[in-house]
Amino acid sequence: DAKTTQPPSMDCAEGRAANLPCNHSTISGNEYVYWYRQIHSQGPQYIIHGLKNNETNEMASLIITEDRKSSTLILPHATLRDTAVYYCIVRVDGSGNTPLVFGKGTRLSVIA
Amino acid sequence: EPEVTQTPSHQVTQMGQEVILRCVPISNHLYFYWYRQILGQKVEFLVSFYNNEISEKSEIFDDQFSVERPDGSNFTLKIRSTKLEDSAMYFCASNRGGLGNQPQHFGDGTRLSIL
Numbered sequence: 225d226a227k228t229t230q231p232p233s234m235d236c237a238e239g240r241a242a243n244l245p246c247n248h249s250t251i252s253g254n255e256y257v258y259w260y261r262q263i264h265s266q267g268p269q270y271i272i273h274g275l276k277n278n279e280t281n282e283m284a285s286l287i288i289t290e291d292r293k294s295s296t297l298i299l300p301h302a303t304l305r306d307t308a309v310y311y312c313i314v315r316v317d318g319s320g321n322t323p324l325v326f327g328k329g330t331r332l333s334v335i336a
Numbered sequence: 337e338p339e340v341t342q343t344p345s346h347q348v349t350q351m352g353q354e355v356i357l358r359c360v361p362i363s364n365h366l367y368f369y370w371y372r373q374i375l376g377q378k379v380e381f382l383v384s385f386y387n388n389e390i391s392e393k394s395e396i397f398d399d400q401f402s403v404e405r406p407d408g409s410n411f412t413l414k415i416r417s418t419k420l421e422d423s424a425m426y427f428c429a430s431n432r433g434g435l436g437n438q439p440q441h442f443g444d445g446t447r448l449s450i451l
């Protein structure tokens with residue numbers, strides 16, 4: 225079972241920041257927080273991941289609380305094309321072949 | 337940007353027939369995976385593959401399923417005798433592995449419809 229809890233749905237106005245929360249209160253010290261999204265029925269798309277520090281890339285920012293029990297994915301200027309299901313996943317560090325355990329995610333609707 | 341490619345995009349098969357789903361992972365990746373997603377449900381892990389053998393498999397991956405890397409580029413999932421409940425989207429993924437956590441990258445999937 226997924227070790228994360230996310231709200232089932234959220235709305236965001238186009239052009240505004242979308243802040244998607246995730247709770248992972250049982251995360252272990254060697255587990256990373258990953259975010260993926262799935263647009264319609266396409267394959268999950270990798271967004272960002274982090275361990276302890278906040279991370280930023282061209283798609284989004286990831287803010288992880290100091291106790292690592294929760295995180296927030298931030299899409300700084302949401303567009304209609306960001307409408308998707310967003311998955312927060314914890315994944316143990318390792319040699320690289322740990323499978324991803326998907327939950328139900330958050331369905332983000334970006335509204336014009 | 338390199339990507340995982342899957343063929344066919346849609347496969348329609350009669351129940352009881354064998355089906356092979358094909359994937360070309362990203363070229364320098366070493367770890368390969370199959371996931372499936374039944375319509376309206378969660379993405380579920382099936383199997384992971386590394387160094388020409390299965391690393392891990394889920395309860396879903398029973399004797400009807402097999403995986404193979406027949407050459408240096410393709411990674412296939414075979415379902416020996418399909419059932420109606422095998423109808424789903426099947427996603428292939430790969431990652432580089434090695435030090436530091438490397439994200440998995442997914443293909444756009446094959447929609448398998450069993451009649």
